[in-house]
Amino acid sequence: MAANDKFEGWLGLDKESVNGNMQWGEFEPKKWSEADVDIEVECCGICGSDLHMLKSGWSQTPYPCVVGHEIVGKAVRVGSEVKDIKVGDRVGVGAQARSCLKPDCEECSTGQENYCGNGNVSTYGSIYPNGEGKSYGGYAKHNRTHNRFVVKIPEGLSSTDAAPMLCGGITVFSPLKRNGAGPGKKVGIVGVGGLGHFAVLFARALGADRVVAISRKADKREDALKLGADEYIATDDDKDWEKTHKRSLDLIISTVSSAKMPLTGYLGLLRVHGTYIQVGAPDGGELPPVNAFTLLANGIKLGGSGIGSPDEIKEMLQLAADKKIKPWVQTRPMKDANAAIVDMTAGKARYRYVLQN
The missing domain is CATH 3.90.180.10 (Medium-chain alcohol dehydrogenases, catalytic domain)
Incomplete structure (x- = not known):
C-alpha cells in the first residue's frame, strides 16, 4: 500500500x-x-x-x-x-x-x-x-x-x-487480575452483558473460588450459570438480596453504567477490606453518590479501571487460548x-x- x-x-x-x-x-x-x-x-x-x-x-x-x-x-x-x-x-x-x-x-x-x-x-x-x-x-x-x-x-x-x-475482554480481565481474582477469592460481577459475560468467563478461568453474577432482572440467570457463575442475584426480583448476601464477596467488578444503580447495596456485599472496581462508563460520567460511612464501616476500597496494556492483552489472549474460553x-x-x-x-x-x- x-x-x-x-x-x-x-x-x-x-x-x-x-x-x-x-x-x-x-x-x-x-x-x-x-x-x-x-x-x-x-x-x-x-x-x-x-x-x-x-x-x-x-x-x-x-x-x-x-x-x-x-x-x-x-x-x-x-x-x-x-x-x-x-x-x-x-x-x-x-x-x-x-x-x-x-x-x-x-x-x-x-x-x-x-x-x-x-x-x-x-x-x-x-x-x-x-x-x-x-x-x-x-x-x-x-x-x-x-x-x-x-x-x-x-x-x-x-x-x-x-x-x-x-x-470487552481486557476491560474486565485487567482489573480481575490486578485485584487478585483467583484461588481463595469470591468475585461478584455487576451486569451480565458484553463486558459482564467476559468477566464471568475470566473470573472462572483465573480460578476464583466463587463467581456471583449480579443483574437487575432474573431473565439472565440461566445464561450466567451457563457461563460459569456459581450464583445469581437479581436486585429487582430477589427479596432482601442485600441482607442475604451481606459481606460475602472479596471483589466486585461493575460493568454497569447507570446513575440509578443501587451502588450502596453493591458495596454492602463486600467483606471487610473488599474492593469495588468500576469499569462501566456512563454518558457524562455520573454515578450514584457514595456515603463516606459506607466505605469506612468495613474498610472498602473503591476504584476504577480502564482497558489494559498491550502486555495484558497478550496475557489475556494466551489464557483464553490455553483455557479454551468461548465468548x-x-x-x-x-x-x-x-x-x-x-x-x-x-x-x-x-x-x-x-x-x-
Missing part, C-alpha cells in the same frame, strides 16, 4: 449515525510511519464505546469518524522499525492506538501505556500530534496502527472470538453494520456482535 492510500469504511458523520445512519465511504488514515502496521480487517467487534462515540455521548466527536476498536485481521504492510510482526501475521488492535512511548514516561516505561497521561491516542476519534492526522477504527476494510499496540492472535483462538476480547458471539456481515448497531443499542446482543468482512 502507498502511504497516501485511501481506506474505506463506515463513516459516522453526525450524532444521527448511531441510529443506523453511518455512510460507507473513503477516509484518509494517519500518515504512514515506519513504526506502523497496516491491517486488512477480517472482523471487528461492536463495543458500547462505539455507540457513545457515534452520538457524542462522552464528548464532542470529531466527525467524520470510523468506530470499532476490536479489530482482527492480516498484517499487509509492516514498517521497517517493526521487529515482532511480519506481513501475513494474524494480528489484533484494541482500544488504544498509541501512547507517548517516551522512556521517561512513568506509565509507558512500566508497561502501563493505557494510563499514559502525555500522549494517549484512541483507536478512533483521536487527533494525532504533529499533524499526523486522525485515528480511524475497524468498521472498515483496513486499519493503520503503531506496532506497539498491534498484538499477535494466538493459535487456537478464532478471529471472531478474539476480536471482542480486545476491548458468546453473534457474527454479522460488515455490510450490515448499521442494522447491527441499532440492535446493539436495543440490547439485543447475546452477548457480543462481531462484524465480518
Whole structure:
C-alpha cells in the first residue's frame, strides 16, 4: 500500500449515525510511519464505546469518524522499525492506538501505556500530534496502527472470538487480575452483558473460588450459570438480596453504567477490606453518590479501571487460548453494520456482535 492510500469504511458523520445512519465511504488514515502496521480487517467487534462515540455521548466527536476498536485481521504492510510482526501475521488492535512511548514516561516505561497521561491516542476519534492526522477504527476494510499496540492472535483462538476480547475482554480481565481474582477469592460481577459475560468467563478461568453474577432482572440467570457463575442475584426480583448476601464477596467488578444503580447495596456485599472496581462508563460520567460511612464501616476500597496494556492483552489472549474460553458471539456481515448497531443499542446482543468482512 502507498502511504497516501485511501481506506474505506463506515463513516459516522453526525450524532444521527448511531441510529443506523453511518455512510460507507473513503477516509484518509494517519500518515504512514515506519513504526506502523497496516491491517486488512477480517472482523471487528461492536463495543458500547462505539455507540457513545457515534452520538457524542462522552464528548464532542470529531466527525467524520470510523468506530470499532476490536479489530482482527492480516498484517499487509509492516514498517521497517517493526521487529515482532511480519506481513501475513494474524494480528489484533484494541482500544488504544498509541501512547507517548517516551522512556521517561512513568506509565509507558512500566508497561502501563493505557494510563499514559502525555500522549494517549484512541483507536478512533483521536487527533494525532504533529499533524499526523486522525485515528480511524475497524468498521472498515483496513486499519493503520503503531506496532506497539498491534498484538499477535494466538493459535487456537478464532478471529471472531478474539476480536471482542480486545476491548470487552481486557476491560474486565485487567482489573480481575490486578485485584487478585483467583484461588481463595469470591468475585461478584455487576451486569451480565458484553463486558459482564467476559468477566464471568475470566473470573472462572483465573480460578476464583466463587463467581456471583449480579443483574437487575432474573431473565439472565440461566445464561450466567451457563457461563460459569456459581450464583445469581437479581436486585429487582430477589427479596432482601442485600441482607442475604451481606459481606460475602472479596471483589466486585461493575460493568454497569447507570446513575440509578443501587451502588450502596453493591458495596454492602463486600467483606471487610473488599474492593469495588468500576469499569462501566456512563454518558457524562455520573454515578450514584457514595456515603463516606459506607466505605469506612468495613474498610472498602473503591476504584476504577480502564482497558489494559498491550502486555495484558497478550496475557489475556494466551489464557483464553490455553483455557479454551468461548465468548458468546453473534457474527454479522460488515455490510450490515448499521442494522447491527441499532440492535446493539436495543440490547439485543447475546452477548457480543462481531462484524465480518
